[in-house]
Every structure is written in C-alpha cells, then in structure tokens.
Amino acid sequence: MYSKASASEYVRRFGLSLNEWRIISLLWAAGTLSLSRLSHQAQFDRGLTSRTVNALIDNGYVARHRNPDDGRGLVLELTPKGNDVVATVQPVASERNRQLLSCLTQKEAEIFDAVLDKLTHQARAMLDIEREKALQENHHKEASID
Structure with a gap:
C-alpha cells in the first residue's frame, strides 16, 4: 500500500x-x-x-x-x-x-531498523545463493552441449 x-x-x-x-x-x-x-x-x-x-x-x-x-x-x-x-x-x-x-515509539523504531537490517541481509544472502545456483546450472548446461 x-x-x-x-x-x-x-x-x-x-x-x-x-x-x-x-x-x-x-x-x-x-x-x-x-x-x-x-x-x-x-x-x-x-x-x-x-x-x-x-x-x-x-x-x-x-x-x-x-x-x-x-x-x-x-x-x-x-x-x-x-x-x-x-x-x-x-x-x-x-x-x-x-x-x-511517526506512529512508532523510539524503541519501536530502533527495533524496526534492526529487524529490517536483518531481513535485508537475509534476502541478499538468499538472492546471492539463487544467482550462484543459476550460474552453476547454466555452466552445466553449456558444458553438456559441448
């Protein structure tokens, strides 16, 4: 929203x-x-x-x-x-x-920032893993074609 x-x-x-x-x-x-x-x-x-x-x-x-x-x-x-x-x-x-x-207290804002940082880090790690898997799959496909 x-x-x-x-x-x-x-x-x-x-x-x-x-x-x-x-x-x-x-x-x-x-x-x-x-x-x-x-x-x-x-x-x-x-x-x-x-x-x-x-x-x-x-x-x-x-x-x-x-x-x-x-x-x-x-x-x-x-x-x-x-x-x-x-x-x-x-x-x-x-x-x-x-x-x-503005609806958050100072403590809630601090917790929110910490949680958001953790989730962002996890999402990036998951994305990196998916990219690596895709690269490996493409490499294997190319190797099998040769």
Whole structure:
C-alpha cells in the first residue's frame, strides 16, 4: 500500500516511476556506478536495471561514460537534471518516510531498523545463493552441449 501510494505520488508530481527514483537515488549516493553494481545495489535483475537506466538516459537524468579507471567498462552518473530532481524529490521522500514512521515509539523504531537490517541481509544472502545456483546450472548446461 505504501509503495503504491509513493509510486503514484512520484509519477504524479515528478514524472518518475518508483524504480526510476530508486536508480536515481542510488546514483546520487554513489556518484558513479557500473550497471552491474547498480543492479546489485538496487536488487533488480540486469534487464530491469538496463530498461530503467535507458529510460532515465532518454529523459536526461542519467549519463553513461567510459570508466576513466580502465577505459573499457561503462559507468553511470547523474546529469545536472538528475541532480536537480534529487534536490526536488528527496525532501518529499524524507517527509513521507518521517510520516510513515511517526506512529512508532523510539524503541519501536530502533527495533524496526534492526529487524529490517536483518531481513535485508537475509534476502541478499538468499538472492546471492539463487544467482550462484543459476550460474552453476547454466555452466552445466553449456558444458553438456559441448
């Protein structure tokens, strides 16, 4: 319910999907990221990340450049327009989160943060295991074809 309300507000007020806002906020926090790293941090599959990033590039929020460290890979970063939208959306997102959490006591908020951290860690571990299984299955399939 909260995500749907947030998504609706982001689209209505800023023309951004929740996935687009997630990508923008991660790039804002990191500065530059590769598509793979961004996908991992957003916890999106590469296809969803790629489609979302391409839409953000088309709309002028994100730029893709050669990695200055190795010249081979590509990195993503916010454009000035992307930084401007962060300055506009961030206060709204922060206020929305504050309102949501306002019904919790200080102790409940601390417990909630700890539980959320544990669940996030567990979900990432489970996702890593699933990815590893998929890689192993693909490797076995490729080996059996050869």
